[in-house]
Amino acid sequence: MTNPVFERIETDINANPVVLFMKGTPVFPQCGFSARVVQILSHIGVPFKGVNVLEDMEIREGIKAYANWPTIPQLYVKGEFVGGCDIIMEMFQAGELQSMLKEKGIPVSAEA
């Protein structure tokens, strides 16, 4: 817990209800897995902050250690790690992503 980058990560995930650590930006994702999660979040109308790990080597490595998760993208809701691309996709298809977000007080668009 001595890693100084963890503090930066925590500042981000505590200041924003939904944060996606990704490659590229929500408008220009630079990885298919990141793009898929952006697509799902956009589809269900959830505003989120995208953090481009390609612009910040420290965050890119730090986020893997922080979540003990070896890959990017990583989605955080209310400060908590939810999963990467596969898990978000499975949760979305099962309707669990939408219900989890609603439970945490994050509005989801009605038709999703």
Place this chain on the structure above:
Amino acid sequence: MQTRASRIQAALDAAFPGSRIEIEDDSHRHAGHAGAQPGGETHYSVLMVSPAFAGMGRLARSRAVHAALAAEFEGGMHALALRLLAPEEAGPKG
């Protein structure tokens, strides 16, 4: 020389005995993309049906597989798509 796919297979067989394991090397589909390497062996998809996953949540299942494959991540594996099912979730063909 052993391929990464065969090492993945061996590591998963050892960590999750009695599982159905399907591994695909998707590296060619990511050629030229960040993380891809000239020799390939960077991007994989794994489907596993294992009794070990019964009663485990999604994060726990993935973490268990990541742990079994830690050496491959350290050795340059860039992406691992996972579909991890317990036998009762896989349907009759599972």
